[in-house]
Amino acid sequence: MWISSLEFVSFCLPLCLCPSIEEPMLLGAEDHREERPALVPSLFPLFSPTLYFSTANEKVELLPAEQRRLLKWKMSTVTPNVVKYTIARSHFRVTKKSHDWLGCWGHHMKSPGFKALGVHQKLNHFPGTFQIGRKDRLWRNLSKMQLRFGKQEFNFFPRTFVLPQDIKLLRKAWEDGGSRQKWIIKPPASARGIGIQVIHKWGQMPRKRPLLVQKYLHKPYLISGNKFDLRIYVYVTSYDPLRIYIFSDGLVRFASCKALKALWQYLGSKGINTTLIWEKIKDIIIKTVIASDPYVNNLMKMHVRSPYSCHELFGFDIMLDENLKPWILEVNISPSLHSNTALDASIKGQMIRDLLNLAGFRIPQREDVVAACSSATSSTSSVCGGNRERTKLDLSADEKVKQAFYPTQRYADQDFLSTVLEVLTPEDVRALAESEDEMNRRGEFERIFPSPSSSRYLRFFESLRYLNILLDQWEQKYWNNRTKGISLLRSLCQDGIHLGTSDPAHIVRNGQRMK
Structure with a gap:
């Protein structure tokens, strides 16, 4: 059903003027594009950089040949063009082998299949998200x-x-x-x-x-008598700790798709508080992802060697009722990324570029890729290009005590929970530094969990997890002064605390507060 109302046309008009950013149109413009470094440095000393993914009007510098040979991507029948174009700009080559690729955008698979992932590989799904x-x-x-x-x-x-x-x-x-x-x-x-x-x-x-x-939602909010729903893009980089991002733009689906930002402008012109609607949508998303948390984390422990190996984009379908209350219709774990219009290409192209930067792809050591080929059970390979990334099994006895202690205090007050930051262990520093690096690469994504207000959501978890408590308290303390928090972490990383320490200042015993 096509829309003919003048009021609605005025809402849509700017969207029809969006230039197409489909990749083939840019061929031949190579020499005029700005060149960007191939690697994004970490905010912190002794942390490895991540690969940079560019927009269509940029080109990415070539890495040295030895590193460039490691940039391999496993294609799938469902890999969308927007992903193919974005990884090609970062000089990835296609491989059909099972062991030497760094990234894959493919089908969801049965949970035991995740056991085949090497610690240097990233797949765009978590086990159990079908829940x-x-x-x-x-x-x-x-x-x-x-x-x-x-x-x-x-x-x-x-x-x-x-x-x-x-x-x-x-x-x-x-x-x-x-x-x-x-x-x-x-x-x-x-x-x-x-x-x-x-x-x-x-x-x-x-x-x-x-x-x-x-x-049936029989009284939806209408624009010129027409129903619509919203496609909201949600990206989860980790389930333990849980980190959720929401893309700033999305699609408003009538007979044809429009931009979410244009909808907010239209509603705002009617005097509607769109910030309140957006906050309610974020609330729905956080609670829905938490509903999947126990299933995903249990399957991650059973089948996935490294949390680095999984990340996932969700498409949340939301409808507004006549009172502008948002309702969830469904969640897509393989949302369509095909670009049929200039608007599709614009929104999805930017979103995938930002998503891949957020994902934090690292260049592994060459011997680790070889080890993945020769030993399917190896779990000691580095994904940090030289700095060995410890697993949960490598935690010191003191770290294990601290991580076991805080989750048992489910009904503790804020004053007590804030003590989790008084002594930062090596694992704490690594988790916090990774979180800050990720925030620094977020592009047009907004992190909605953890946040300064995420404490209220901790009660919805079936199992309270230590790293969720740690990041929640960190956000409360440093959200409004990230520079101070980053400076603290930099000094700790410069001293190598995140690599393991015998420094008494960073050891906690029996879960007791230390001043």
């Missing part, structure tokens, strides 16, 4: 959270039933709701709208296949 990516699992997990924490905190998803097991509950809700209501039915594992239909008669209900049946 929010499948429609039936999403609603089951959000319903559990609602049951545990109440509707006041978890009231952002429509009433939902999973068939066939909920058929009696659905029949009762159907009868209680009267004859004028509508329900939307969805296959539980479909994508891109396949198999979705709206029904209003019980006789229209399919009986012989698994289905998700959802109360």
Whole structure:
């Protein structure tokens, strides 16, 4: 249905003027593009740099041949062009081998398959994210959270039933709701709208296949009489500690797609507080990702050698009701990145470039790639180009004591939790420095967890994790003065504290406060 209202056209008009940034149009303009260094230095001494991914109007310098030979990417049938173009600008070559690639943008796979990942490799998925990516699992997990924490905190998803097991509950809700209501039915594992239909008669209900049946949001917010939903891009770089980013722009989907920023401008011109809507959307996203946390972390421990190996982009579909309250419709774990329009190319191109910079790809030592080929069970390889990155198994006894102690204090007050920063162990310094480096590479992404207000979300975790507490307290203390926090970490890294220490000033015993 095409939009004809003058009011709506004025909202859309600037979007039609966006120039296409499709890569082929830039061929031949090579000599006029600004050259950027191939590596992004860390903010901290003795930390390795990360690979730089450029925009379409930049070119990336060539690394020395020995390092350049390691820049290999494993292509998949689902690798979108926008990813291919972005990695090509950083001089990656395609490989079909299983051991020598550094990055892959591919299908989600069964959890045991993650065991094959070398510690120098990054795949664009975590094991277990289907717990929010499948429609039936999403609603089951959000319903559990609602049951545990109440509707006041978890009231952002429509009433939902999973068939066939909920058929009696659905029949009762159907009868209680009267004859004028509508329900939307969805296959539980479909994508891109396949198999979705709206029904209003019980006789229209399919009986012989698994289905998700959802109360139809019958009073959505309309623009010139037209419904729309929002595609919000959410990027998770780590589940332990949990770090969630949200891209500043997205798509507003009518009959054709428009930019999210343009929607905010349009609503703002009507006197609507768009900041409040955005904060509510962030709240929904954080709570939904937390619902997947126990599953993902358990599978990470079972099947993934290094947390470096996993990262994931989610596409959250959100609809606004007539009161501008956001509702979650579904979560996509393989959101479409195909660019059919100049707007698509502009938003998705910038987003993927920023995402790959955030991911923090490192150049491994050549012998580590060889070791991955010869020893599929090796877990001692470095991904830091010389500085060995310790695993949880390498923690000192004192670090283990500290990390075990704080999560047991679930109901401790802020004064107590703040003591987690009084003695920074080597693992603490590494985790905090990695977090700060990541923030420094965020581009147009905004970190929404951890944040100065993330403490309120810690109670929603099934298991309270030490690194979540540590980063939460760090953000509370240094969010408004990052320079001071970075300066502290720099001095500690300069002394090599993050590499392991016998310095009594950085050793905590029996979880006691040390001054």
